[in-house]
Amino acid sequence: MGKQRVIVIGATGAAGQNVVESLANHPWFELSALAASSRSAGMTYEKAIEDARFFEKTPGNEVLAMKVIDVEKASPRDYDLAFSALPSEVANVQEPRFAEHVPVISTASAYRYEPDVPILLPDVNPKHAKLIKTQKEKRGWEGFICPGPNCTTVGLVVSLKPLIDAYGVRAIHVVSEQSLSGAGEKGLRLDSTYRKSVEMNVLPYIEGEEGKVEKETNKILGRLSGDGIKEAGIIVGATCTRVHVQTVHTEAVYVDTKKPCSAEEAKETMRSYVNEAQKLKLPSMPEKTIKVFDEPEMPQPKLHRQYGGDVTLVGRLRKDPVFKNGLAYIVTSDNLDKGAGGGAVQSAEYLKAMKYF
Ligand SMILES: NC(=O)c1ccc[n+]([C@@H]2O[C@H](COP(=O)([O-])OP(=O)(O)OC[C@H]3O[C@@H](n4cnc5c(N)ncnc54)[C@H](OP(=O)(O)O)[C@@H]3O)[C@@H](O)[C@H]2O)c1
Incomplete structure (x- = not known):
């Protein structure tokens, strides 16, 4: 069987560039189209991203030379699979247009809180993928929408999952120090007012972020029950800040x-955690998704990508006196x-391996 034809919508942004990078030389998926707004349509991909280019590795000259197309003019039936990295308000319109015909794996929040939509992290809640069947039946779509979590929620739930399974969790508080790239193009463009406001500074507030962390943590760590998810019932408090770090979010939990x-x-418990999705040996899923350090100087955002x-990455793990079992x-x-x-x-690989498409 040939590779599946993939379109990335929102391909020129920070998250979209990472989707493109993650698909380079993929054994199952082939990049067939890169789509963005009418501002970028008609440009080569290289030109469209020149002001806020974020690739760590180059995706290759062939990809850089591809012509960007306008999302609104793209025809979903031309592809087997779509990855969406659009701002939520645009995703709200474009994702269902694609999902009528093909699976849409999304980084956007537009559909995360719908009861028939999982927020999937295969190494945390693979069983939630079953909701996709309900979603397709209910909406009459040939495809589906499967979003991942907000980027701040990811490190939190990956590290909490082994603790929940082994000991249960009553309450958490998290303080995030979020990187510039988490703000997308406005965090990456060197001349942006937003970026300049963070330089040598800490911004104490990120609009909408704390509510997302609180809501998503309980949905992701909840359990599938009938046609929906029964939330985990954990008391979650979050303080989200922006710091002058290029990429990688840090959180004190x-x-x-x-x-x-x-x-x-x-x-x-964290070191030995392996779940059923990790055992599938998916092309992009590491054997262990958590690394725990004993050295007090780790982890650091600047050193993160070495691993x-x-x-x-988890470190400084210690008993804390504030909570009873802190x-x-x-x-x-x-x-x-x-x-x-x-x-x-990783989500697309898991869903394909489990024959959701
Ligand atoms: N940055 C992160 O770390 C991160 C992590 C997880 C999830 N997310 C989510 O991923 C999504 C993208 O975030 P980002 O940080 O990558 O944002 P971004 O850098 O601002 O990129 C936005 C992308 O959407 C396109 N776009 C904007 N308005 C459009 C319109 N009206 N019609 C069609 N395309 C349009 C842009 O195309 P042009 O270049 O043509 O304007 C660009 O490709 C958001 O929903 C965000 O919440 C981001």
């Missing part, structure tokens, strides 16, 4: 487990790779 555990037990953009740790997660493009490609 404070957890109250239901059963007590020592710091060493919690570390071992891979698809791995969640644990505290620092987590770093690559907001563009695991948090957007790489995570989306």
